[in-house]
Amino acid sequence: MSDSAIKQLQKEFPPIKNNLILRACRGEPLERVPIWIMRQAGRYLPEYLSLRSEHSFFDVCRTPALCCEVTLQPLRRFDLDAAIIFSDILVVPQALGMQVDMIAKEGPRFAHPLNVPADIKLRIDRSRQASVELKYVYDAITLTRHALNGQCPLIGFSGAPWTLMSYMIEGKGSETHSKAKKWLYTYVEESHDLLQFLTHFIIDHLVEQVCAGAQLLQLFESHCGCLNHDLFIRFSLPYLRQIAKGVREALTRRHIPYVPLIIFAKDAHYALDELCSSSFDVVGLDWSITRKQIRTIRDKYPTVTLQGNLDPCALYASSDDLEKMIKQMLEIFGTKHYIANLGHGIYPDANIDNVKHFIDTVHRISSEMISSTTLTKTINSNK
Numbered sequence: 001m002s003d004s005a006i007k008q009l010q011k012e013f014p015p016i017k018n019n020l021i022l023r024a025c026r027g028e029p030l031e032r033v034p035i036w037i038m039r040q041a042g043r044y045l046p047e048y049l050s051l052r053s054e055h056s057f058f059d060v061c062r063t064p065a066l067c068c069e070v071t072l073q074p075l076r077r078f079d080l081d082a083a084i085i086f087s088d089i090l091v092v093p094q095a096l097g098m099q100v101d102m103i104a105k106e107g108p109r110f111a112h113p114l115n116v117p118a119d120i121k122l123r124i125d126r127s128r129q130a131s132v133e134l135k136y137v138y139d140a141i142t143l144t145r146h147a148l149n150g151q152c153p154l155i156g157f158s159g160a161p162w163t164l165m166s167y168m169i170e171g172k173g174s175e176t177h178s179k180a181k182k183w184l185y186t187y188v189e190e191s192h193d194l195l196q197f198l199t200h201f202i203i204d205h206l207v208e209q210v211c212a213g214a215q216l217l218q219l220f221e222s223h224c225g226c227l228n229h230d231l232f233i234r235f236s237l238p239y240l241r242q243i244a245k246g247v248r249e250a251l252t253r254r255h256i257p258y259v260p261l262i263i264f265a266k267d268a269h270y271a272l273d274e275l276c277s278s279s280f281d282v283v284g285l286d287w288s289i290t291r292k293q294i295r296t297i298r299d300k301y302p303t304v305t306l307q308g309n310l311d312p313c314a315l316y317a318s319s320d321d322l323e324k325m326i327k328q329m330l331e332i333f334g335t336k337h338y339i340a341n342l343g344h345g346i347y348p349d350a351n352i353d354n355v356k357h358f359i360d361t362v363h364r365i366s367s368e369m370i371s372s373t374t375l376t377k378t379i380n381s382n383k
């Protein structure tokens with residue numbers, strides 16, 4: 001598609017039919033709680049596996065028509081309240097010049113990870129621009145926003161600086177992230193320099209996604225489990241805050257209406273206060289966050305929308321047990337300022353019937369809860 005054809009398309013997005021999730025971010029009264037599922041497009045769907053048998057993972061990411069198809073697959077099966085563009089957090093290191101391959105049954109693998117700071121010059125091309133290198137992501141977003149035909153909002157996303165830096169050093173998934181953490185203790189200045197550079201690139205990547213049609217953004221800081229409070233405060237939080245501020249300012253500069261920002265900092269149970277006071281509209285909670293912690297932050301930060309946090313493994317339970325867990329979850333989070341989701345990405349062997357049951361049950365129970373409170377309020381006001 002030519003640039004002018006894409007610009008034209010962006011102006012003519014179909015009107016939105018279901019904006020529940022956008023209203024939940026603003027804390028507006030709703031008729032039911034919105035729900036989407038992290039990794040909702042993925043290997044638990046036979047139609048995804050069938051498409052993947054013909055195309056490599058990053059070929060799908062780089063082909064807008066395939067991205068669009070895969071993004072829509074879960075929406076054809078389930079009554080979801082948001083779509084998330086099919087892509088990956090590792091398209092950013094690729095855009096900067098690093099070679100990343102997706103190895104079957106293993107996960108992502110960097111051909112030449114960063115060992116020492118001198119490698120940065122060799123492996124990373126600082127002149128690269130998101131708008132050029134990741135144009136395929138933005139084209140996929142514009143195409144998908146049209147194909148959705150207003151069914152629900154489309155989420156764009158990026159990995160956060162620390163998570164990307166740790167992948168670039170480890171070169172693959174890691175239990176301890178000790179190679180990447182070694183940088184934080186031995187190459188402090190160079191670590192900050194890399195994190196700062198990634199921050200600017202990520203801001204551009206997120207803003208471009210909004211220009212292309214993304215209606216919400218989620219930032220994944222997936223590797224907080226290997227940090228402690230001190231390291232998080234020094235090497236993650238300042239950059240998360242810069243991204244929230246930077247995206248907001250860039251959108252204002254370009255006269256583009258603001259979109260809500262979600263932060264999902266996995267395993268950052270030690271920093272919930274900092275996350276809730278960092279000017280993100282939504283704080284995603286992983287499945288390890290306790291009911292007590294949820295109640296505390298819900299009461300302390302009433303204007304922050306919370307997202308989460310059913311254990312992805314709960315989808316292995318019987319449908320009766322699943323229903324009990326959903327009820328409990330809704331009772332703790334409440335129905336306002338809340339987006340239901342899993343507490344991490346769905347697993348490839350998830351039971352599809354239970355996925356449907358999860359989504360439908362959140363909708364049913366939450367709408368019962370909302371109509372019974374409305375009824376009680378009406379009765380009280382008529383007394």
Ligand SMILES: Cc1c2[nH]c(c1CCC(=O)O)Cc1[nH]c(c(CCC(=O)O)c1C)Cc1[nH]c(c(CCC(=O)O)c1C)Cc1[nH]c(c(C)c1CCC(=O)O)C2
Pocket residue numbers: 037038039040041042043052057084085086087088089090102104106107108157173220222266345
């Ligand atoms: C750490 C991370 C990555 N990618 C992502 C994260 C952050 C979330 C998290 O904490 O899990 C984010 C991501 N990855 C993918 C999406 C697509 C959108 C969606 O949520 O549906 C999103 C939002 C597709 C994907 N990304 C990947 C798959 C499966 C790959 C395949 O089809 O073979 C999908 C659907 C591959 C991937 N990509 C990554 C890993 C570690 C893996 C392999 C792990 C695994 O096997 O599940 C990096």
